[in-house]
Amino acid sequence: MIPYPVLITQLALLVAVLFLTSLLVGPAAISVRDSIVALFSGEADPLVLVMQEIRLPRAILGAMIGASLGLSGAALQGFLRNPLAEPGLIGVSSSAALGAVLAIYTGLAALLPLALPLAALAGAVIAVLILLALTGPRGDTLTLILAGVALSALAGALTSLILNLSSNPFAALEIVFWLLGALTDRSMTHVWLAAPFMLVGWALLAGLGRGLDALTLGEEASASLGIRLNRLRLAVVLGTAASVGAATAVAGAIGFVGLVVPHLLRPFVGARPSRLLLASALGGAAMLLAADVAVRVITPGQELKLGVLTALVGAPFFLWLILKRRGGLT
């Protein structure tokens, strides 16, 4: 088995390489040398604009959103002790998207930019609270999935309804963006809007390690170790909502990252939830950056939505998970 520090270093290197790749890939053909020079140049030049105002925010958002999804997936799975807990699957992302859609298409976000991440966060908080109320702290798998499907469907339907009712003819076509997610033409404004919320979310989730480790022994055992379940729950709710909410507000609901990444990495960290947190954050960043590079390479000119690629990777993985469980291999 790979030692934990080595694993983290390797994942960090992978993220760095993919981040660079993301900066170098795009519809405009720019040589590697020119790209790097333009990235650090202070001149007013079209090349500099492309690198600093279009590609850099895209790469930063890709890494941050991927990390948010991976981290919250690992935290939710650890807290609910349920392998299916994932922000996309259980309806947190789609509820956050509903909040963001409400803020944008009513014009609120144009008046008050902060309304966008706050509304998405509110959507996500409501979704997590409903889920926790329905499933209880044990997180029964069937209840969780049923509640998640219901929440996703409801939030998706309301999102579509709002977009269909808009008097702007383009709005109805944007249902796809909110349900599948994309990073096309995002700007530094989006980075500044989302980053503070994601950082707060990360900080809350990163502190969960000891609690989640203790929780693997059961609630009573963890309580005897001095873990206060209520505080743990509050951190999970707020941390997930803040990071996933901010991510969804600027890039739409991107599914499967939070499901696949923790599963892939769990064997490498000896199934310790605390170690899985950082590893999943890095793994999520790598997966989303790779997906975002792929959408630009596979279909240049008419970019695929990110959710298409993550689902193409995620859905077969999901099927494999089912087969594995049925075969009693778990």
Next chain:
Amino acid sequence: MTWLARVLTAMTLGLPMAAQAAPERVVSMNLCTDQLAMLIGPTQVLSVSYLASDPRSSAMVEEARGYRANRGLAEEIFLLKPDLVIAGTYTTRATVSLLRRLNIPVVAFKPANSLDDIRDRVAQMGEVLDQQDRAEALIIQFDADLAAVRSKSDDRPRAATYYANSYTSGPNTLAGSIMDAAGLTNIAIERGLDSGGTIALEELVIEDPDLIITGRPYDTPALAEEVLRHPALVTLRADTAPVADRDWVCGTPFVVAAIRRLVKARDAVLVR
């Protein structure tokens, strides 16, 4: 069964069914034919599409108020008892074929993709409404206006239209020929986008055009239009010229307003 005989004769002879007499109850179902019909046969028109009274897309909002508005549904049009229906070739086939089955004559107008097409459509409307003289006068006026507004200098700054969802118009479109008439070089030509297509924001930034022509954004927000406010586009050194949809969405003599607007923007680029 006399109507059937008439239909058959009309079909075999290829003649319009509302034979010689000028139509008196004309219903137009398309924004562009609405405006042509109101210009050429104002007293013969009974109803125009609801879009004709939308100030965003129509140049004849005041005039359109004087007519009944239709939403292009076969049922409501049938109840108006028209003796001629004018539609666009892209009007829903189902509606048009249903109206034809109900024995209502329907004429379909192709959209105009160039200034020449505008002259053709005006003349066609003159034929259809039996107002050839009015149409002829309109074309002469149009040509005079064009000659007056057309750019004189040979300098042709590079320009691009940029709409929601990164869409740009090619040279074989009405917008493209309007840019040409205004003395602008459309960068879509170099890129081989003959009838238009999407151009990624970063490609547009690299092209570094002298002038970017945008539409007027809708009052309600949409992400599709966010690209027009992207910091990279705002920082670009190009001038921007918003042109209202109503001035060039339809091939009518009103496009002169769009050409005038672009000539002004072009002159501003040249003195810069």
